[in-house]
Amino acid sequence: MNINLEERKLDVKHVHVRAHALRDSSGNIEFVGTVNDITERKAAEEARRSSEERSRLIVETIPGLIAVMTPQGEVEYVNRGVLDYFGRTLEELKKWGTTDAVHPVDLPHVVTTWQHAIETGLPYEIEHRIRRVDGEYRWFQLRGLPLRDADGHIVRWHNLLTDINAQKQSEEKLRRSEMELRQMLDLAPQLIAVYGPNRERLYANRVALDYLGFSLEEWRQSPGSGNYLHPDDKERGDVFIDRAVARASADELELRLRRRDGNYRWFLTRFNALRDEQGQITSWYVTGADIEDRKQAEDTLRRENVALREEIDKASMFEEIVGTSPALKAVLSRISKVAPSDSTVLITGETGTGKELVARAIHRRSDRASRAFISVNCAAIPRDLIATELFGHEKGAFTGATQQRLGRFELANGGTLFLDEVGEIPSETQIALLRVLQEHEFERVGGSRRIRGDVRVIAASNRDLQAAINAGSFRSDLFYRLHVFPIEMPSLRQRRADIPLLVEYFIDRYARKAGKKIKRVNKKTLELLQSYPWPGNIRELQNVIERSMILCETEIFSIDESWLPQWPLPTAEPKQQVELPRRLLVEEKNMIEAALKEARGRVFGPTGAAVKLGIPRSTLESKIRSLKINKSRFKAE
Numbered sequence: 001m002n003i004n005l006e007e008r009k010l011d012v013k014h015v016h017v018r019a020h021a022l023r024d025s026s027g028n029i030e031f032v033g034t035v036n037d038i039t040e041r042k043a044a045e046e047a048r049r050s051s052e053e054r055s056r057l058i059v060e061t062i063p064g065l066i067a068v069m070t071p072q073g074e075v076e077y078v079n080r081g082v083l084d085y086f087g088r089t090l091e092e093l094k095k096w097g098t099t100d101a102v103h104p105v106d107l108p109h110v111v112t113t114w115q116h117a118i119e120t121g122l123p124y125e126i127e128h129r130i131r132r133v134d135g136e137y138r139w140f141q142l143r144g145l146p147l148r149d150a151d152g153h154i155v156r157w158h159n160l161l162t163d164i165n166a167q168k169q170s171e172e173k174l175r176r177s178e179m180e181l182r183q184m185l186d187l188a189p190q191l192i193a194v195y196g197p198n199r200e201r202l203y204a205n206r207v208a209l210d211y212l213g214f215s216l217e218e219w220r221q222s223p224g225s226g227n228y229l230h231p232d233d234k235e236r237g238d239v240f241i242d243r244a245v246a247r248a249s250a251d252e253l254e255l256r257l258r259r260r261d262g263n264y265r266w267f268l269t270r271f272n273a274l275r276d277e278q279g280q281i282t283s284w285y286v287t288g289a290d291i292e293d294r295k296q297a298e299d300t301l302r303r304e305n306v307a308l309r310e311e312i313d314k315a316s317m318f319e320e321i322v323g324t325s326p327a328l329k330a331v332l333s334r335i336s337k338v339a340p341s342d343s344t345v346l347i348t349g350e351t352g353t354g355k356e357l358v359a360r361a362i363h364r365r366s367d368r369a370s371r372a373f374i375s376v377n378c379a380a381i382p383r384d385l386i387a388t389e390l391f392g393h394e395k396g397a398f399t400g401a402t403q404q405r406l407g408r409f410e411l412a413n414g415g416t417l418f419l420d421e422v423g424e425i426p427s428e429t430q431i432a433l434l435r436v437l438q439e440h441e442f443e444r445v446g447g448s449r450r451i452r453g454d455v456r457v458i459a460a461s462n463r464d465l466q467a468a469i470n471a472g473s474f475r476s477d478l479f480y481r482l483h484v485f486p487i488e489m490p491s492l493r494q495r496r497a498d499i500p501l502l503v504e505y506f507i508d509r510y511a512r513k514a515g516k517k518i519k520r521v522n523k524k525t526l527e528l529l530q531s532y533p534w535p536g537n538i539r540e541l542q543n544v545i546e547r548s549m550i551l552c553e554t555e556i557f558s559i560d561e562s563w564l565p566q567w568p569l570p571t572a573e574p575k576q577q578v579e580l581p582r583r584l585l586v587e588e589k590n591m592i593e594a595a596l597k598e599a600r601g602r603v604f605g606p607t608g609a610a611v612k613l614g615i616p617r618s619t620l621e622s623k624i625r626s627l628k629i630n631k632s633r634f635k636a637e
Helices: 039-061 080-086 090-095 107-120 165-187 206-212 216-221 231-247 292-315 326-338 355-364 386-391 427-439 465-471 476-482 492-514 523-531 537-551 574-598 609-613 617-626 632-636
Strands: 015-023 029-037 065-069 075-078 124-131 137-148 154-163 191-195 201-204 251-258 264-275 281-290 345-348 373-377 416-420 456-461 485-488
Touching: 065 080, 075 090, 080 090, 107 124, 107 137, 137 165, 191 206, 201 206, 201 216, 206 216, 206 251, 231 251, 231 264, 264 292, 326 355, 326 485, 326 492, 345 355, 355 373, 355 416, 355 456, 386 427, 427 476, 465 476, 492 523, 492 537, 574 609, 574 617, 574 632, 609 617
Parallel strands: 345 456, 345 485, 373 416, 416 456
Antiparallel strands: 015 029, 065 075, 065 154, 124 137, 137 154, 191 201, 191 281, 251 264, 264 281
């Protein structure tokens, strides 16, 4: 029989053949069998085998350690990664105890978690360290997932271990860094707090917690800052924080915080924002530096200044303006009119007439009375230092400038600056002073930053400034800036009616100081005091009465005529009235030259001419210049 294989397709199947041998009665063997078609079963087995092989290949390529375990926790299968990591075969792993692989510190938690999963059949996830074949422990994340049959029974546990050692090292490094940072913050002497972008409380350093008497959790849960801010500062503090948050910028404020013992201390608080790479605020850092000592020092200095000012007022030439003469009343009227304004005032008059007293009266009656009154005698400061005295200087501005110094304009900010003997200011400084009066701005010597000043200027001079302008020693534009509101202080010769009041006033002051009781004034003495022309004005009268009080031994006040030069009494003749000022100047020059001769040309000091004449050094220097006296020739003599 011929078969054409190309024309006929063969159908190959898997069969299962079962045969039995049977003997008949004659003893002959007969075979009986059955043939079953198992093609489909074989195909299913092959498909399952192929699927398992593919799954096994996939499992082997996963970057992790995979283990399949029975419901009781026995190892059934592991991938190549497990074998390589532990350096053992599957059979060895089945007999290898978990306690040999897991880090001793992590073992109790691992065992507890695994037992709970076996009992509940719930998935689990845990991080722990596993020892590698070389003995090194590495961090792994273990995830366990149960596989169930159709009836819901667990047939296997699939476990995946992912190496997270690098992540753990980074976390540990970050943790150590944060711990070091917290230690640094805890060691910082300032109070430090960290808030979230929405002002939620995150962290406070140990100094802050100890100061407030809170634990970190108590501080986080406390209702707000009102329970430890001083009641007088609470509103300012809230406005300060709201403004800083609204503007998203750094700011600072001085306020008082309550300590755990209930006492308040002053702190300089700074609010700073921390931003991410996109510029968004991630947190707020608040620092508080204790400035209680500084505040107490400032308060002490302020009290001392007030006391000093009161003492100066009491010990100065006047405690108040004394007199009722028409000339003085005219001055008082002008003081009351100009005081409420901020206009610049120029006070002129002879030396000793009380120009500084007028300046202080203007300041006390102005809106600046609560702020500083700074007085500068321009004639008493060397010409090369007057600029730095008025405007201050920066560190290194000149030789010897070892630190920054504030000038009188800065110290008088908000108050009044009195420039006595303003005609003695050198030309180069006059320009800077003119700029301050015009623009209310100045620069420190050696500096470039403009400083704005809110200062009222009152100037005074006993020189003829118009003559100085003609001589080229004083700027006319500065004069007109100062001459906004002029006040001329009358000499004592022009207010003789006030002499009895002034005598009574000075006698009362110095009698109380000396512990003496004066009942009345010698009539001849009073006539002498009223007839004397007083070239040194009220200051000279004060000195004479103080000297007489020291020597007075009775209850009747009198003076020695020899202390007053013999001046001719004024008459009504016009010629003598014209002649008097010239003769006064001549006599004054003779007195100064005699004192300089006796002091061998020395102006100041215990044996100087100023002490001998009983007038201030600056006044004597001014008179020497105005009278053109050459004091050097007395040194030669």
